[in-house]
Amino acid sequence: MNKVRLDHAHLHHLLRQMIRIRQFEAKCVELYQAQKILGFLHLYDGEEAVSVGVMEALRPEDAIVATYREHGQAIARGIGMDRLMAEMLGKLEGTCRGRGGSMHIFDRATRFYGGNAIVGGGLPLAVGIALGDKMQGRAAITASFFGDGAVEEGEFHESMNLASLWHLPLLFVCENNLYAMGMALERAEAETELVRKAAGYRMAGAAVDGMDVVAVEVAARAAADRIRGGEGPQFLECRTYRLRAHSMYDAQLYRTKEEVEAWRKKGPIVRFYGWLLDNGLIHDEEMRAIEAEADAEIEAAVAFAEAGSLEPVAELERFVTMDRVPA
Template sequence: MATAQGDTSARTSQTKRPRRARGPATPALSPAAAHDLDLLRQMLLIRRFEERCVELYSAAAIRGFVHLYIGEEAVAVGVHQTLSEQDAVVSTYREHGHALARGVPPEAVMAEMYGKATGCSHGRGGSMHLFDAGRRFYGGNAIVGGGLPLAAGLALADRMRGDSRVTCCFFGDGAFAEGEFHETANLAALWGLPVLFVCENNLYAMGTALAREHAQTDLAMRAASYGMAAWAVDGMDVHAVEKAARGAVESIRAGNGPHFLEMRTYRFRAHSMYDPDRYRPKDEIEEWKKHDPVTGLAEGMRKAGFLDTDAQEALGHEVMEAIDRAVRAAEQAPEEPTEDLLLHVTGRHEEVPS
C-alpha cells in the first residue's frame, strides 16, 4: 500500500525504484483487513484524483466549474459497499467521488473532465454531468436538488416492474432547503418507494452556514417527520457510514420504504474552484482536517496491524499510477467530431423531405 498518507497533497515520485529481494511470502490478509485495505484504496483514489484535478484546472487543462469532494470520501465509499450493480445511483454536481466509487473507470471520468469523446458522457457533460447508464449511475446533475425527483422516478419504475432494487440519491444540505426534497420525500414515503436518501451535510451548502439557512438544523429529525426511518451518521468515519448504509439498504429491500441518512461531513476545499472561501474560519477547516477520513482509516489499520509503511507506500504508488494512466489517456483521446454534435440531442428539428 503506497505512501497513502491521508491529506498529503504532494505527488508521489514517479521514478522507478529498484526491486527488493523477495522475502518470505506475505501472509494472506484476514477478511476484515482485506476489506479495510479496499476501503482505503478507494478513498485514496478519490483523494488523489481530486488533487490532480486541482493541478489540471490550475494549468487550464480542464475548464468550467469543478467541485471537489476532498474530505467527504468516506460517504461515497462507505455507502457504495452496500449497493449492488442492479441498484441505481443519482448524484449531484460534486460527483467525481460518487462516480469513482460506483466503478466508473478513472480514464472515463478524467476524459470527461477534459471534454474528450472517450469521456463517460462523450465529453458533453464535463465535471458536473458524469453519467454511466451501464453502471446505473444517473448523474451528475448541475441543478441543486435536481436529482431527487429522478430518484423517485427510478424507484417507482423498479417498483412497478417488480424489481428488487434500491435507488440511492446523494444530495447536500443546500438541496434539503429546496422544494424538490420535500415533495420527493413526501411521495417516496407515501408510496413506500425503495429510495435511500443520503444527505451529505457539509454545513455550508454553497457558502451559507447551516444555522443561517435552517431554523432547525437536525436534518434527520426533519426527514423523519415524513414518516421514514432517518438518523444522523459520522460522515468522516467510513466504517460508521458503511454500517448505517447497510442497515438502511437491508431495511429498504425488506419492503420498509425509504430511509434517510444525514451524513455529517465536511469539505476541506472551497465550494468550487472559483470560490474564494471567505465564509468560514480557517481554524475550523484545520479542526475538521483532524478527522480526515483517509488518514483516520490508515491510522486505525496501522494500530490494528493491518498496514505497515511498505504496504502503505505500495498502495500510494498503485493509486498514483492509475491516475497518471487516466491523465495520459485523456490527453491522447480524440475530440468529438463536429459531425456528431447533433447526436444524442432530443427534440431537434428534422427536415421533412419535399
C-alpha cells in the first residue's frame, strides 16, 4: 500500500505546493487588472488541496486531463511557472506558444493534455488516453479532473460507462465546488451526492473533504493503487469550494457573502497551516520563508514572461494541420 508520508518534509511540500498555486494566481489577478492577461481567467482559490493532493498519487508516466480552471493542476504537476506565465501573457515562450492561454495549458513533457474550456469535453479524451496506454501495455493511469457542472453533461455519463465497461486505468476526479458557474448543485442535480453516480456504472467511488490536502492525498493514493492493481477505473469526489468569482467578472448574485466567508475560514491553506502549527510541525518563520520563496519564483516567472517574444504573425496558421506526429 502506497501510504502517505506524514514526515516534516512531505507536509511542508504539500503546503508549499498550495501556496505556490495561490500566490501564482494572486499575481495573475494583478496582471489581469493591468490588462496584461486577457480573456477569461478562472481562479482556483479554495480548491488547491484537490490538485495538490491528487498529483501526489501520480507518477511521471501518468496522464492528466484538466479543465479551464487548471492553473493548480499545471503547477502541481510540475509545469514551470515561467512557461505558464509566458502563456498567460500570450508569449511564444509559453507552454503553447501563446495559442492556448489560461484555459488551454498543454505540456507534452508531463503528459498534461489540457486545459479544456468545454465543460465535460475532456472526459472522453481521458477515456481514450487510458485506452491507448492500456492497449500499448503501458503501466500508466490517466487522471481526469472535472467539476460538478460536468456531471450534468452527457459526456460524463458516456465516459463513466465506457471506462467501466472497458476496465480502463482511469481516475475520475470530481472537483465538486457546489456551483457550475452560478448554478447551484442542488438546483442542477436530482442526486447531489455525486459519489453515488459511480455505483450506476459499477465503479468504486469515494468522497473526500476536498479542503483537506492530506485527506485528498490519502484518498487519491488509495484510488490510484486500486487502478494500478487492476481494479479498473475509480471515482473520487473532492468536496471543495471556489472562493472567488467564476471568472474575473462575476457579481456573485447566486450566493451570499456570508456563505463565502464561512468557507474561507475552512480554506485548504489556512486550515492546513493551522493544523501544522497546532502540532508543532511548522514555525511562523518557516511559513514566511515558503511564501517568500514562492514570491521569488513568481517574480522570476513574470520577468521571464515579460521578456518573452511574440510569435510572428506569419506563423498564425502553423499547426492548424500538422506535417508529422511529434515523437
